[in-house]
Amino acid sequence: MSTLEETRRLGVETTGIEIVEESERTARPADLFWPWFAANVSVFGMSYAGFILYFGISFWQGVLVALVGIVVSFALCGVIAIAGKRGSAPTMVLSRAAFGVTGQKVPGVISWLVSIGWETFLAILAVLATTTVFTRLGWAAGTGTQVVATVLVAALIVAASVAGYHVIMTLQSWLTWITGAVTLVYVVLTVDEISWDAVTAVPSGSSQAVIGALVMVMTGFGLGWINIAADWSRYQSRDASGGAIVGWNTFGGAIAPCLLVVFGLALASSSPELLDGIAADPIGTLSTLLPDWFLVPFLLAAILALVSGAVLGIYSSGLTLLSLGVRIPRPAAAFVDGVILTLGTIYVVFFAEDFLGPFQSFLITLGVPLAAWAGIMIADIASRRRDYDEPALFDARGRYGAADVVSLGTLAAASLVGWGLVVNTFSDAASWNNWQGYLLGPLGLGGRDGAWAFANLGVLAALVIGFVVTFLARRGTILRQESGTVA
Template sequence: MTSPDPTRSPAPDAPVGGAGVIETTGIEIIAESERTARPRDLVWPWFAANVSVFGMSYGSYLLGFGISFVQATVVAILGIIISFLLCGLVAIAGKRGSAPTMVLSRAAFGVHGQKVPGIVSWLTSIGWETSLAISAVLATATVFDVLGVGSGQTVTVIAAILIAALIVTASVLGYHTIMRLQSILTWATGAMTILFMILTIPHIDWAAVASMPSGPPQAMIGALVMVMTGFGLGWINIAADWSRYQKRSASDASIVAWNTVGGAAAPVVLVIVGLLLAGSDPELASAIEGDPIGALISILPLWALVPFWIVAVLTLVSGAVLGIYSSGLTLISLGIRIPRPAAAAVDGVILTVGTIWVAFFATSFIGPFQSFLITLGVPIAAWAGILIADILARRADYDERALFDPRGRYGSIDWTSIVTMVVASVLGWGLVVNSFTEAAPWNNWQGYLLQPLGLGTYVDDPAGAYWDGNWAYSNIGVLLALVLGFSVTWFARRGRIRRQERGA
């Protein structure tokens, strides 16, 4: 017996969502009557979440690879656009299956097998939303200190609680509220961010920027990987969550295009401005490592601090809202049987505790954050390659009932996908290194394939251990995981995908 045609109505055995003031829909299939979004609506969540001035701080991170302004600009443009293009490809699944990303991924991994990448996805989302909240808290503490309004632990605690409350409240209200808020924030924060970029122009030393020496190609690859994991790949595990309300008649190309434009437009400009500022002032570039937003505040006139703070906090909160909303969906997809608003609240508690801990006890913010990005970026890249290949290989919409039934056409566990992800991750981790050994010593286990392959040498210097060799810090393992995941899936699972589409 074949499954019902999902283009006409949700599958009868699949749970179906419902509308309300507070979105109660969790991982259920979105009812056809609720699928009213248009492709251009995807601009709002992605633009508002990525217009954050935090993007300017990436200028400092890129130049830290020892490359020139021109090289860094090329890397920024390519890395940002390509990474959000990959998000757009994943977003196609949301339109085809009207379910969250981690539910749709069951078609590739099996209903129960999906829990493996689901756990990694949940950790990634929790990490991202916490890091954004931390940046907002640090920005608040810095501005209040500069203005003489208050300083110390009291300000930090109050800021952490209020910012977490904003994030959790919006996330609990759900999709429709978030989309309305993001559309407003896009215009307001976009306009103010442009003003702040104009105010930083006098701090640009064009001669210093132009005189920066070029670096080797391997350094450019390392910078490219960091940009891709810091932007599009950091969001790719939630991309379909925001396209599941799209009409089935929307074209795949329009979904990809609007997703890419919304996500990439602001970061490209922000990172280039950040490159100009970091290349002009080495002290500013160094300060960004400890407090990205606070460092940028230091170059603004006093009158601009309060509006800058408001915009910085709102844009960071905007990104965190997307993360906590989706992490709640992922939590439910792992088998935690609680309502979606409750799942968002649970993750909100974790976010609050994590934010307070880092703000009080972590001596360095960017070190652990960068190390975290690269480490989880490897399995996420492997998963993304598998899912993108699965999406592109399919010719029909998903059997929505089977996404919830381990006895259905997608099965319980797809061992080909599981093994591919594990092997790609193991190989990928062997080709990335922890660039922040002192700030994140718990992550010094990676890079175990560099010496055997002649790509780098570990130097145990008493003054500080480091890797020697041009390829050592390229973190090429992320790209390897992505390409390997895609290639194996494309060739090894095409026959299985065809059988799934025939209902076999």
């Protein structure tokens, strides 16, 4: 295992999925503010305003959706983060207590795909933003620029991820100040673009549309990070307050997006052109409101913020890869995922014709089983009264067993119900997802063309089913585990 001194000497964290040594568990709950704030202070948060308004709801409905969805989803991340303090291991290792040491590989694969998808998505945004800003400045913005931007963005993400936890935490604290300051200047420079007459003239949408936008926000913000939440709390001291961990995790993750999305709602409601442009190139479109002298600082801050978010994702996806049984050092795992990120970015930037459609479809499809897993984990954490038996997390013959049939069955059932209650609203761009929504007709919700088809009820259903079934059906199992009985 690495120590903090060894990390500073080598520059690379060598600790993988093994238990963090007690001597290294010196972090405080307030330290969680830095990675979560830095990863979510990006101006891309304003782009979610466009996604929200596409549901056909008003500005004030959008404000409600943003505040509730962002805060609640990051609070759920905070609950998962409590497990990191209790077990000093990555999220997907701690999840073995609920699914079994071997059974955990099922949600582990889902988690890995989500992390890979998010980090690739953030890298794509950085490349697209670079090209758009270079065009505004009259610089070379052709294929060569995109290739260089792709290589540089991927290199930054991989380098920080390979370095590991301590380097990332230091990096995030610096990025918080840089990106926060530039974002504040952006708000000052563009506030006069808001037309309150246009904002208040946007008509209200249906309750189904509001719910759909709410689910999209929850999936895009907190639920998109929930599978890695304990990765950043595993260095917390044993006596850290669980409530403080939830609080700082929620505050750090939610404060910037809440402010940025509300401001973005006002901007997008004021300009139909801005609203339409966000779908194709979110950050590049936002840059069109700026004077030329601020484009370079804006671009650098936007890229750094996106890199910050991608670093968290690729670091954790590497840990998840190790938890699936891949026997390579942690830095090598981060590098492997970096290669995948680069290939994915190249495909989307140079070959894909649409951006928003596949992204939305990806979010909802993987969001369903991820929400089911989150419900199971939250109920499992809420039911436990003791720290985890750390050696048993790596022993299929220990108290957590090889596979928990109840948890795996709940994950499967909740996902099947969830997929039946969501619809691929981007059938042209993501035709591979047109199989969903099969329960909307039988349950009297209007079918795939009805009003409820756009509410994305499946994500909420999967979360609730996972929580309720686990809380009721596994209480006895958890009591036996905590009493020391072998599963």
